[in-house]
Amino acid sequence: MNLFDVYPLFDIEPIKGEGCYVFDKQGNQYLDFYGGHAVISIGHSHPHYVQRISEQVAKLGFYSNSVQNPLQVELAEKLGELSGCNDYDLFLCNSGAEANENALKLASFETGKTKIIAFEKGFHGRTSAAVNITDNPKIQAPINKTFEAELHEWGNLETVEKSLKEGNVCAVIIEGIQGIGGIQIPKPDFLESLSRLCKMYDVVLILDEIQSGYGRSGKFFAYQYADIQPDLITIAKGMGNGFPIGGVLISSKFEAKYGLLGTTFGGNHLACAAGLAVLEVMEQENLVENSAKVGAYLMAQLKEIEAIKEVRGKGLMIGLEFDYPIGDLRKRLLFGEKLFTGSASNPNVMRLLPPLNITEREADVFVGILSKVLEASLVN
């Protein structure tokens, strides 16, 4: 059987990871400033993570959601404590798209409505409802267009309010920081006004923190730069450091009922062990603070590089905008310098999403390599 060929692949085969480095079959070492799509939060193969998962799988990897699983309770308590969202409930699932799918369902159950407001250049996943509110018609199949999804200009409150006034909107969904859209940071007063409008018109506000959450932005959640309390918050990526796990944080206005949501694999023992290991390391190693500190240091260095048109970001979620498409530059960094970086839907933007435990030394190494490659391309 062949693989269904949907991914363009780099000819690199990583076989080992350690901290912010991965190693390929030939023994080459790569500095990982992308974390495999923003997933690696506590670093590759962190010893505590390896130990916690290994011990759990040796005891019990899985049983269904029909029995007691104290690991889920422990995970919810730890997440509440570290995120400051103690008064939310947690529903566990397996991926980012699934988290958004469940959040949208909850919003629709609650309001009885179907129209969703999202934002231009936003990305919320590839499954049925999540892809319908994602700004990319190429990945939407006819079957996905089952409800009205309205995409608004980033930051435009006037059009949002006009739409909310019509009274048929179920939810507004927005990324804490737009990731794939090219690292667009919402202004705090924009989020605060959006939240106020949602309250005024009785519409559910969903914060998609799948990429920007879990310390990535230098706060536990990126929306915490503003003074808001979303109704629903979706999480995945950094939550499992590579183990597939996602979740929805649910405010007290939603009432749980047996059977309302459900999943076979979500919240299984092994996933909870991975999720707990991540939070324990984040707490012990102060990774949210490290993300803020090293991110600010890195951005200050990057702003000195003239060839970069704009540096924007928060913590270790950074976008570098150039005057030209960066496809070739990324290849030179990857194959010539053994350095992983990310792309964005804007071809001129490079995304940096390194593990949250990088040090200033590794930031210096990155800046040194990037400067060297940019200078060399000026000469050639």
Ligand SMILES: Cc1ncc(COP(=O)(O)O)c(C=O)c1O
């Ligand atoms: C903001 C955001 N939401 C949702 C998703 C979908 O997550 P997943 O790929 O785990 O389904 C992504 C993935 O890149 C994302 O960046």
